[in-house]
Amino acid sequence: MLKQKITLKHIAKELDVSISTVSKALKNSEEISRDTKDRIQAFAKLYNYKPNNIAISLKNKRTKNIGVIIPDIVHHFFTTVVRGIEKYANAQGYNVIVCLSDESFDKEVINMEMLANGSIDGFIMSLSAGTEKKKDFNHLKEVTEQGIPLVLFDRVTNEIRCDKVVIDDILGAYLATEKLLKEGRKKIALLTTEDFFSVSKNRNLGYEKALRDFGLVVEEKYILRLPFMDIDEDKISDFLNSIVPDAVLSVNEIFGIHCMRVLQRKGLKVPEDVSIIGFTDGLLARHANPSITSIAQHGEKMGETAARMLIERVEREDESNYRTEIIQPTIITRESTLNF
Amino acid sequence: MLKQKITLKHIAKELDVSISTVSKALKNSEEISRDTKDRIQAFAKLYNYKPNNIAISLKNKRTKNIGVIIPDIVHHFFTTVVRGIEKYANAQGYNVIVCLSDESFDKEVINMEMLANGSIDGFIMSLSAGTEKKKDFNHLKEVTEQGIPLVLFDRVTNEIRCDKVVIDDILGAYLATEKLLKEGRKKIALLTTEDFFSVSKNRNLGYEKALRDFGLVVEEKYILRLPFMDIDEDKISDFLNSIVPDAVLSVNEIFGIHCMRVLQRKGLKVPEDVSIIGFTDGLLARHANPSITSIAQHGEKMGETAARMLIERVEREDESNYRTEIIQPTIITRESTLNF
DNA sequence: TTGTACGCGTTATCAC
DNA sequence: GTGATAACGCGTACAA
Numbered sequence: 001m002l003k004q005k006i007t008l009k010h011i012a013k014e015l016d017v018s019i020s021t022v023s024k025a026l027k028n029s030e031e032i033s034r035d036t037k038d039r040i041q042a043f044a045k046l047y048n049y050k051p052n053n054i055a056i057s058l059k060n061k062r063t064k065n066i067g068v069i070i071p072d073i074v075h076h077f078f079t080t081v082v083r084g085i086e087k088y089a090n091a092q093g094y095n096v097i098v099c100l101s102d103e104s105f106d107k108e109v110i111n112m113e114m115l116a117n118g119s120i121d122g123f124i125m126s127l128s129a130g131t132e133k134k135k136d137f138n139h140l141k142e143v144t145e146q147g148i149p150l151v152l153f154d155r156v157t158n159e160i161r162c163d164k165v166v167i168d169d170i171l172g173a174y175l176a177t178e179k180l181l182k183e184g185r186k187k188i189a190l191l192t193t194e195d196f197f198s199v200s201k202n203r204n205l206g207y208e209k210a211l212r213d214f215g216l217v218v219e220e221k222y223i224l225r226l227p228f229m230d231i232d233e234d235k236i237s238d239f240l241n242s243i244v245p246d247a248v249l250s251v252n253e254i255f256g257i258h259c260m261r262v263l264q265r266k267g268l269k270v271p272e273d274v275s276i277i278g279f280t281d282g283l284l285a286r287h288a289n290p291s292i293t294s295i296a297q298h299g300e301k302m303g304e305t306a307a308r309m310l311i312e313r314v315e316r317e318d319e320s321n322y323r324t325e326i327i328q329p330t331i332i333t334r335e336s337t338l339n340f
Numbered sequence: 341m342l343k344q345k346i347t348l349k350h351i352a353k354e355l356d357v358s359i360s361t362v363s364k365a366l367k368n369s370e371e372i373s374r375d376t377k378d379r380i381q382a383f384a385k386l387y388n389y390k391p392n393n394i395a396i397s398l399k400n401k402r403t404k405n406i407g408v409i410i411p412d413i414v415h416h417f418f419t420t421v422v423r424g425i426e427k428y429a430n431a432q433g434y435n436v437i438v439c440l441s442d443e444s445f446d447k448e449v450i451n452m453e454m455l456a457n458g459s460i461d462g463f464i465m466s467l468s469a470g471t472e473k474k475k476d477f478n479h480l481k482e483v484t485e486q487g488i489p490l491v492l493f494d495r496v497t498n499e500i501r502c503d504k505v506v507i508d509d510i511l512g513a514y515l516a517t518e519k520l521l522k523e524g525r526k527k528i529a530l531l532t533t534e535d536f537f538s539v540s541k542n543r544n545l546g547y548e549k550a551l552r553d554f555g556l557v558v559e560e561k562y563i564l565r566l567p568f569m570d571i572d573e574d575k576i577s578d579f580l581n582s583i584v585p586d587a588v589l590s591v592n593e594i595f596g597i598h599c600m601r602v603l604q605r606k607g608l609k610v611p612e613d614v615s616i617i618g619f620t621d622g623l624l625a626r627h628a629n630p631s632i633t634s635i636a637q638h639g640e641k642m643g644e645t646a647a648r649m650l651i652e653r654v655e656r657e658d659e660s661n662y663r664t665e666i667i668q669p670t671i672i673t674r675e676s677t678l679n680f
Numbered sequence: 681t682t683g684t685a686c687g688c689g690t691t692a693t694c695a696c
Numbered sequence: 697g698t699g700a701t702a703a704c705g706c707g708t709a710c711a712a
Binding site: 004005048050051052053054055057058063065073074076079080082083086090095096097098099100110111113114115116117118119142146147254257258260261264282283284287288289 | 344345388390391392393394395397398403405413414416419420422423426430435436437438439440451453454455456457458459482486487594597598600601604622623624627628629
């Protein structure tokens with residue numbers, strides 16, 4: 001039996017009072033007599049009245065929904081960010097609408113447009129690979145010009161004026177490289193992706209800076225640039241044959257763990273012969289054998305921070321002083337590096 | 341400069357026609373003259389008019405939002421399900437609101453109530469551990485009695501009449517155990533969780549059935565029950581010392597991979613000395629060394645199926661013939677088992 | 681061909 | 697103390 005959702009109107013009719021009286025009574029307004037309030041409140045409770053969110057949204061022009069657009073959800077880092085966002089947002093009474101751009105510019109645009117027509121109070125997003133490659137940010141510009149708050153995280157752009165949350169990728173790579181250098185490693189390979197990714201670019205910079213600071217030169221032959229998210233152990237194998245490094249820094253977990261596999265199959269021991277440090281402290285790094293020393297990006301904290309910035313802006317509705325919060329990466333030392 | 345979102349009213353005023361004329365013109369109604377339509381459409385395009393979703397939701401009593409409540413998002417299986425849901429839902433013009441119950445009964449209830457007041461057209465969910473333990477399904481009952489469609493997946497209950505999507509966990513475990521038996525393995529250990537989980541229970545059953553079908557007896561000493569998601573390599577190590585199996589079936593990836601680590605540290609070789617098969621074909625299984633033969637649960641397909649069932653019910657609005665779709669698990673053969 | 685009126689569910693203002 | 701009215705943005709049956 002379908003128990004129709006009850007509205008103010010139903011209650012009013014049933015109790016033979018006006019809609020506005022019901023509304024006020026349920027808000028415990030002083031205007032209404034104790035007696036009427038009791039009757040109405042009891043009735044409402046009995047029928048489990050709950051105000052309709054949509055109607056309230058229309059009236060208040062506030063949905064209490066946050067739109068989150070991420071490139072991929074089957075990716076531990078984004079997943080932790082979503083969790084951080086959820087956590088903070090829920091605590092503030094907001095829901096989270098998650099959309100996936102699937103690394104595609106077009107899907108990113110479609111998702112934004114879908115949500116921008118009143119469904120959400122603001123956006124939290126990380127640019128898709130397609131968007132970073134294309135460098136077309138008009139959809140973001142439109143949204144911000146409409147006055148919809150936007151917080152970018154991790155994969156950001158300078159083209160758009162809005163709040164941002166990033167981690168200091170240069171520092172992260174620097175710390176990792178420095179650790180390897182302090183272990184006495186001299187031939188440190190870098191596994192990275194093509195350069196159009198803001199994050200990879202910064203990680204490469206940190207790696208190079210650390211080498212220089214320790215008086216070494218950056219040699220291109222120690223750098224392997226793999227296509228985005230493409231795992232090709234043969235390429236890694238060829239690379240490792242050509243240079244025989246004593247340490248490897250990988251800009252992501254996947255490259256790192258496959259590099260370790262290749263090394264192990266070549267009969268090299270990790271960390272005795274080769275140390276490995278990987279970016280993004282995810283499941284793979286944690287559960288690998290040996291477990292991999294990682295740069296933690298603190299995704300959950302990033303998510304919380306982004307949600308906090310967004311909700312503050314939504315509720316304050318001023319459009320000034322855009323800030324960029326920088327999260328400090330930390331090294332999680334595990335078994336793939338030497339201990340000191 | 342804040343470019344206020346434009347409404348029908350603005351256009352009407354600007355072009356000095358009535359709101360309904362504008363509305364009709366934008367829908368290309370035959371009632372309106374070519375001339376007026378052109379004027380209005382041009383103006384709307386210029387100012388990038390888009391109807392307000394909230395107003396439409398209120399009018400239609402349809403939000404085109406789907407509420408998804410899952411126990412945990414940092415869990416590869418759920419993540420793939422969400423992706424499947426997203427994919428299908430987006431293609432049908434629906435948005436996905438994701439809420440996390442964090443394995444807690446209370447949070448599950450709160451999330452449901454938040455969304456049930458008009459924010460969504462239907463729910464897709466998987467029960468939290470807390471709910472399965474408590475066996476309290478009143479929140480689900482209330483929602484279905486209100487006529488809000490609900491699809492349960494993976495962790496389901498017989499207490500609620502609604503559409504369901506599950507995988508045949510008994511079969512999955514049976515297939516895995518059978519494969520190990522056919523390899524000639526005789527001492528097959530089972531790593532599982534406590535019994536209140538519907539999925540673990542079924543996996544245990546499949547394991548036991550296969551052993552019996554092959555004329556072996558189920559020995560309790562070959563079964564290790566670990567607390568939910570608690571990784572304790574010492575317990576695993578003690579267990580493996582006490583029985584020395586020649587194969588291991590794990591009801592999840594994490595237990596499986598840690599079991600492999602422990603075995604490897606004991607100097608045993610996988611798969612030469614011990615074969616391993618694990619449930620849930622996630623990142624860990626795929627990228628481990630050796631990679632782990634897994635039971636694929638086809639999360640993405642499950643998500644798609646759930647979304648299809650939900651949207652069908654939302655759009656047909658009848659409340660009969662609840663179905664349970666059963667997804668067939670398959671074995672992904674990798675390096676942790678012997679080849680035939 | 682265009683416009684008026686009403687309803688979706690709620691709240692706020694003002695009148696009685 | 698209570699109720700009528702308008703408004704949020706849209707769509708549509710009906711009237712002009």
